[in-house]
Amino acid sequence: FIYIFCIYMFVFDFLSNDVLVTRRGSNATLPCRLQGSPHDFFATGEVRIRWSKLSLDHSDEVDVLVSMGIYKKSFGSFHDRVYLKEADENDASLVITNVTLHDTGVYKCEIIDGMDDGAGIITLELQGKQSSVVFPYSPRLGRYNLNFYDAETACLRQDAIMASTAQLYSAWREGFDWCNAGWLSDGSVQYPIAVPREPCGGKNAAAGMRNYGSQNKHSNHYDVFCFTSDYKGHFYFLTQASKLTYDEAVKACKKDGSEIAKVGQIYAAWKIGGYDRCDAGWLADGSVRYPISKPRKYCSPTEAAVRFVGFPEKKHKLYGVYCFKALN
Structure with a gap:
């Protein structure tokens, strides 16, 4: 599933609460449009449209697509895989073709029109019991040998990405039980327990997600929970x-x-x-x-x-x- 969350700013209309269903390898449309009378900003070149993807902590962003009139450019891994939908004169929705695991994350749509501008935040996720799986991973060196950045690389090498807290929680709800603590994409360290027992928080503790909280991404070492899809x-x-x-x-x-x-x-x-x-x-x-x-x-x-x-x-x-x- 793709969950999309947006905000309203200035005179620009960013669609909200849309729920799209997609699979890895399919296409996804991230909505963004100018509100009001038809503007035809694609032809005039007066309006600049920029789509970017934010880092996990939103402190950095990379360009996905930039458009000014008839001139458009896509960047990096998105090159030749993204385009503006342009269903009408005000439509600046982004279409991502052949969605990959690495496309999941937070996107920002910016429209600049003279003295007016607006920005919308959109989250793209792949979820669903029938099309995804969370799995634990530790390297050849053994248990608890990965800092956050090593963990991120380890998942990428296994055709996966680091799992989110929501994805691990969903897996736990399905019965996933694992006693080794692992990194998650938000920098926290957790593990899911379906059957309470002494080595895993105590047999008298309730089943649930054991949470060590946020850890130092450089110096602390754990395993990792990875997420992959069909x-x-x-x-x-x-x-x-x-x-x-x-x-x-x-x-x-x-x-x-x-x-x-x-x-x-x-x-x-x-x-x-x-x-x-x-x-x-x-x-x-x-x-x-x-x-x-x-x-x-x-x-x-x-x-x-x-x-x-x-x-x-x-x-x-x-x-x-x-x-x-x-x-x-």
């Missing part, structure tokens, strides 16, 4: 005659026209697609995991889960490989 592609276990080393696994996927799968992709395939396979396989980060949707003896007998084998020596010929083939 994808355009094919996730699969590559059937091989023999087990593979990590390097052999990478080459095998490449030979099959794919890439070795990432942790976010195995979680998405498991949670969203119901993928079930009892074979342990290499993933891109050097870990070995396998997804079980139907618990059974010898294959996660007590719960549906992505089972974690560990980070074995990459030279060992003990595992298969999970591959991912992106679709355009």
Whole structure:
């Protein structure tokens, strides 16, 4: 889902309380328009329109699209993926095509018309039980080795972004239970407990979100909770005659026209697609995991889960490989 929140300023009208439903890879329209009689600011070039994306703490912003009359320019990762809708003379709504995980966040629409100007704040999110998943992540070094910025990078490398508090809370409401504390996108450190127990806040404590509050982003180290959504592609276990080393696994996927799968992709395939396979396989980060949707003896007998084998020596010929083939 996309939730959009805006404000009114001056003579400019920014639509509010719109709720749009989208999927990763689809298009999204962020509304913004000039209020009043038709102005035709696209043709006159007298009005400047600027769309930007704000940082998490709103202290910085990067250009998304700038328009003055017939002249328009898009920037960075948005280049050739965004345009103004221009449904009528006053419409400055931004259309983002092929929405990615990295497009989520807060956007600002600014319209400057002579002595008048206005600005609207719009939040773009991807949510929904059927199209997203939150998962915990720690690196090869082990538990509690990531500062905030390392955590952010770790999620990006796994085809994911850092989860928000709302996304982790939603996952907890669905039964997500994890005893290791992890970073969230607002700089807080939390973890979800569905079954209270001694090592996780005490067995007499209520189930809920354990919250350490905001932590020093440079010096404090924890795990991280990542968020990913459905994808355009094919996730699969590559059937091989023999087990593979990590390097052999990478080459095998490449030979099959794919890439070795990432942790976010195995979680998405498991949670969203119901993928079930009892074979342990290499993933891109050097870990070995396998997804079980139907618990059974010898294959996660007590719960549906992505089972974690560990980070074995990459030279060992003990595992298969999970591959991912992106679709355009």
